[in-house]
Amino acid sequence: xxxxxxxxxxxxxxxxxxxxxxxxxxxxxxxxxxxxxxxxxxxxxxxxxxxxxxxxxxxxxxxxxxxxxxxxxxxxxxxxxxxxxxxxxxxxxxxxxxxxxxxxxxxxxxxxxxxxxxxxxxxxxxxxxxxxxxxxxxxxxxxxxxxxxxxxxxxxxxxxxxxxxxxxxxxxxxxxxxxxxxxxxxxxxxxxxxxxxxxxxxxxxxxxxxxxxxxxxxxxxxxxxxxxxxxxxxxxxxxxxxx
Numbered sequence: 401x402x403x404x405x406x407x408x409x410x411x412x413x414x415x416x417x418x419x420x421x422x423x424x425x426x427x428x429x430x431x432x433x434x435x436x437x438x439x440x441x442x443x444x445x446x447x448x449x450x451x452x453x454x455x456x457x458x459x460x461x462x463x464x465x466x467x468x469x470x471x472x473x474x475x476x477x478x479x480x481x482x483x484x485x486x487x488x489x490x491x492x493x494x495x496x497x498x499x500x501x502x503x504x505x506x507x508x509x510x511x512x513x514x515x516x517x518x519x520x521x522x523x524x525x526x527x528x529x530x531x532x533x534x535x536x537x538x539x540x541x542x543x544x545x546x547x548x549x550x551x552x553x554x555x556x557x558x559x560x561x562x563x564x565x566x567x568x569x570x571x572x573x574x575x576x577x578x579x580x581x582x583x584x585x586x587x588x589x590x591x592x593x594x595x596x597x598x599x600x601x602x603x604x605x606x607x608x609x610x611x612x613x614x615x616x617x618x619x620x621x622x623x624x625x626x627x628x629x630x631x632x633x634x635x636x637x638x639x640x641x642x643x
Contacts, residue, residue: 470602472496475581475609483616488518488570491581495566502559503552503594511579512544516572525564559596576615582608
C-alpha cells in the first residue's frame with residue numbers, strides 16, 4: 401500500500417530543502433514586482449514597450465493555473481439486459497485534468513444486492529509513462545465497497561498528465577436493477593492522488609456512474625397467442641396425417 405511510503409515523504413526536510421511557504425512568498429513578491437514594472441512601462445510613449453514584461457507575467461500566471469488544476473476521477477455508466485449478460489459487465493474508472501500523477505489509491509462502492517465483484521483490470525494511464533505496480537484491491541468487511549485499489553510508477557521521473565484510463569472493474573450480475581458505482585476516497589485508508597514527489601495532490605473531483613441491469617422482457621400477448629395457434633394447427637395436421 402502507498403500510505404507508508406507517502407508518510408515517509410511527509411517528514412520534515414533537512415537544511416537546504418525546499419521551503420514551500422518561502423516559494424509562495426517569493427512568487428507573490430515576483431508578481432508584485434512584475435505589476436509595478438508594467439505600470440512603469442505603461443508610461444512610455446511606445447504602446448509596445450511593456451510587452452516583454454506582460455509576456456513574463458502571462459507565462460507565470462499560466463504556470464500557476466496549471467499547477468492548481470483539479471483532477472476529475474469519473475466512473476462510466478452502462479445499461480444491459482440481464483438476458484445478454486454472459487460473464488460480467490464492465491465500468492471504466494478514468495481521470496481527466498491530471499498533472500504529474502505518479503500514484504493513486506482509493507475505493508469503489510456499488511450495490512451488493514445487484515452486483516458482485518468479478519475482477520479489476522489495470523488501465524494504461526500510468527503505464528504509458530513508465531513501469532508500474534498495480535494492486536487490484538478487494539471487498540473488505542463492508543459489503544459493496546472495494547478498498548485499497550492502487551497503482552504507482554516505479555523509479556524517478558515525472559508522473560502522468562492529461563486524461564486516461566486508470567482501471568476497469570468487472571462485475572457479476574445477481575439480479576435486475578440499477579447500481580450506482582462511485583469513487584470513494586477514505587482518509588483513514590490513506591486514499592489520495594500523489595505527484596512525483598509523493599506529495600498528496602489537490603483533492604480530486606469525483607463523478608459517479610451506474611450499471612443498469614434490465615429484466616428479461618416478457619413476450620407480448622399477441623406473440624404468445626400466435627405461438628399457441630401455430631402449435632394447435634401443427635398438431636391438427638399431424639393428427640389428420642396419421643388417419
